Amino acid sequence: MRTGVANLPLHGGKCPAWLFGRMTGMTRALIEAMVCDTGPDGVLRRLSDPYWFQALGCALGFDWHSSGLTTTVCGALKEALKDCAGQLGLFVAGGKGRTSRRTPDEILIYAERFPVARNAEELVYASRMSAKVDNSAVQDGYQLYHHTFVFTAAGRWAVIQQGMNEGNRQARRYHWLGDTVKDFVCEPHQAVCCDQRGETLNLVARESDPARRVIGELAREKPERLVRDLTLLQEKDLLRLPARHRVELTDIHPRNLHRVLLKSYERQPENFAALLATPGVGPKALRALSLLSELAYGTPPSYRDPARYSFAHGGKDGHPFPVDRATYDHSIAFLHRALSESRLDRGEKMEAFKRLGQWERVMENR
Structure with missing residues (x-):
């Protein structure tokens, strides 16, 4: 612990x-x-x-x-x-x-x-x-x-x-x-x-369990599909958030994300833990996948600071x-x-x- x-x-x-x-x-x-x-x-x-x-x-x-x-x-x-x-x-x-x-x-x-x-x-x-x-x-x-x-x-x-x-x-x-x-x-x-506490993308919170499952599934999808979905979301401008530290669509660059997603797709991680252990999968990739999880599948991650x-x-x-x-x-x-x-x-x-x-x-x- x-x-x-x-x-x-x-x-x-x-x-x-x-x-x-x-x-x-x-x-x-x-x-x-x-x-x-x-x-x-x-x-x-x-x-x-x-x-x-x-x-x-x-x-x-x-x-x-x-x-x-x-x-x-x-x-x-x-x-x-x-x-x-x-x-x-x-x-x-x-x-x-x-x-x-x-x-x-x-x-x-x-x-x-x-x-x-x-x-x-x-x-x-x-x-x-x-x-x-x-x-x-x-x-x-x-x-x-x-x-x-x-x-x-x-x-x-x-x-x-x-x-x-x-x-x-x-x-x-x-x-x-x-x-x-x-x-x-x-x-x-x-x-x-x-x-000090602040709003935090907390993917290991208990309430993030649904998001972890969806993110693990998304990581096994072809990168082209995920990049296309992100691009469509940006074009539709569906996300409107107040001033806070959550991820916004403008923070994600689908083309730059393709290379990282390709690594996870090739490895086919069985769950979120396996995805997290994948070399090259870092904060940016997880932010993008959590955003897709929230917008496309209705499974938002937790933003609770664990402190x-x-x-x-x-x-x-x-x-x-x-x-x-x-x-x-x-x-x-x-x-x-x-x-x-x-x-x-x-x-x-x-x-x-x-x-x-x-x-x-x-x-x-x-």
Whole structure:
């Protein structure tokens, strides 16, 4: 299940080398302590929790509300486990930008070097589908630029990925936990957390199920027919929508769409999930097919933003919901215990406790 989403200010720049080195050392010590305490599966559960992940970044010393926290903490995690992954049974693949596109190869390399109880191709599929869902099937205005895939020797996995919206200068972080994924394309998340919501083409919403079925059928049709239907709709100017983020006929260029539709037609995907997994089928193709589904077949997709909760543990004024004190206290207590049991020296521990305390006070005042 996807366990949460966080919205953060989009910041540029790089983490200083002196800080990143210390973050890497502390991350290794914390992960070793966590593996001893909860096992590799427990680490996955924590990393998939957006609240705990944010607290971890603060304990490591990074800016508590910066978009860079995601990429830097994931980078420190990958570097920290690079030489002890086999020993701990915990592996990290992917990263930011071009590195994210090497995720499948890195998964396969780890699977060749170490015994993994699950078919490596299944892990590659999970990596690709989680990215496809958040970048193409849920079109919320955030373009993915970071994807980290963490998995265990037992074959369990988690995903931390982040997208950016240059228009509002925000970044949105998506967390996935693979243990309870039943269907990648129908409500794959348990909670989606952010401070802003907007109208979103949400093809993985439960209410989009009729549209998913029709879109899967359309993808098996000859491209010439779909292009002809889109052209006819544009000529008739049937769609009149108010000012909002829904797809409009003027946004679709049938001729440019032909090449992508040809790929899906040649593959004959059996359903929407197979279509989404087809290389080359991205946001534009899905927007066009969802538009045809709505106008020609009367099966509109959902435009509900999956975000439901504020990023943090709630607000002191009760908006958008009261502070969840139990979850809040549990996050802090777990990090305190992990820090106490880690093999860091006293000075490093005290600095980490101090930063964690500062973050705790900030969250209490929200």
